[in-house]
Amino acid sequence: MADMGSFRDAVTAWAAGGSGEPARELAARLSVRAAVLLEGPSDVAAVDALAASRGRNLADEGVCVLAMGGAMSIGRFADRLGPPGLGLRLAGLCDEGERGFYARGLERAGAPRQRFFVCAADLEDELIRALGVPRVVELVRAEGDLRPLETFLRQPAQRGRIAGQQLRRFFGTKKGRKIHYGRVLVEALDPDRAPAPLTALLAAL
Numbered sequence: 656m657a658d659m660g661s662f663r664d665a666v667t668a669w670a671a672g673g674s675g676e677p678a679r680e681l682a683a684r685l686s687v688r689a690a691v692l693l694e695g696p697s698d699v700a701a702v703d704a705l706a707a708s709r710g711r712n713l714a715d716e717g718v719c720v721l722a723m724g725g726a727m728s729i730g731r732f733a734d735r736l737g738p739p740g741l742g743l744r745l746a747g748l749c750d751e752g753e754r755g756f757y758a759r760g761l762e763r764a765g766a767p768r769q770r771f772f773v774c775a776a777d778l779e780d781e782l783i784r785a786l787g788v789p790r791v792v793e794l795v796r797a798e799g800d801l802r803p804l805e806t807f808l809r810q811p812a813q814r815g816r817i818a819g820q821q822l823r824r825f826f827g828t829k830k831g832r833k834i835h836y837g838r839v840l841v842e843a844l845d846p847d848r849a850p851a852p853l854t855a856l857l858a859a860l
Contacts, residue, residue, distance in 0.1 A: 657681055659714035663721045666690075670723070670731045675740070682741050688717040689860055690736045692729060692747035692771075696722045697826075698778050700837035702748075705853050708842065718860050719743075726753040730760035737766035746770035746859050748852055750777045770859040772852035779823045779833070781850035782840040788818045794843055795822075798835070803828075 662685055665678040681687070691713070693699055699722050706713050713720055723732050726749065736743045745766050749757045751773055761768050774781045783791050795804050807813065807825050816824070826833045841849075 657684055659685060659687075659719055662687060662719055666719070666721060666732070666735065667724075669735050670728065675735065678735070679741065682743070686717050687719055687741070687743060689719070689744040689746065690732075691718060691720040691856070691860070692732050692736075692745060693720065693722055694726050694748075694750070694753075695724070695833070697833035697837035698722065698748060700834045701778055701782065701841045701853065702856065704838045704841035705844075705849060706857060708844075708846070709857065711857070713860065716860070726750070726756055729757050730763055733761050733764035733766045737761075737764045739764055744770070746856055748772055748774055748778060748856060750774050752776075770856075772855045772859075774850070774852050777823070778837070778850075778853070779826055779840075780819060781852060782837075782844075783819045783822055785848050785850050786840060786843060788822065790843065791822055791840065794836075794839055795825075798839060800832075 662678065662681040665681055669675045669678045691702060693702065699720050702720050703713070723729065733745060734740060737745050745761075747770070749771055754773055757771055758768055761771065786794075792801075792804070795801055804825055807828060808821060813821050813824070826836050841853075
């Protein structure tokens with residue numbers, strides 16, 4: 656049975672050079688009205704978790720949340736999903752260092768930039784600052800990852816880095832860990848303490 660996951664897969668195949676017909680057919684069948692373009696699956700996990708915490712099911716609302724596989728793909732996805740392609744309402748997050756790249760990719764696709772919100776370093780940085788380092792370490796302990804974190808922090812490369820940077824690096828050291836903590840950190844947020852870019856993104860959908 657076709658669902659938003661099927662549409663997401665069809666769009667990803669289209670962006671990789673495949674046919675756009677499956678994505679067009681699914682967009683019509685599922686009444687897709689908007690797409691949230693994110694760099695990776697950990698960002699998707701965080702956005703989905705925040706939406707769920709606020710009682711929203713984005714797929715049921717006709718919103719496809721997808722990982723592009725990196726910021727350099729913004730132009731391809733915007734071209735296929737924005738005005739030149741399916742004409743969907745586009746939104747997303749980008750890191751401060753990628754702001755210019757996003758602006759150029761969206762401009763080439765004729766897509767507005769107003770619904771793309773900038774994270775100071777990246778989304779993990781925003782979540783760590785919102786929760787505070789001690790709370791994030793508590794969550795790492797609760798998830799059974801304190802010993803791996805302590806081992807990681809003893810590495811010479813971590814000397815001189817501030818605690819928030821160390822945690823961000825740690826989340827990326829094992830496959831699936833960033834995705835897992837994208838959800839865990841969001842679920843631990845107080846309702847009024849969500850990072851501004853995430854809150855603004857949901858409000859724009």
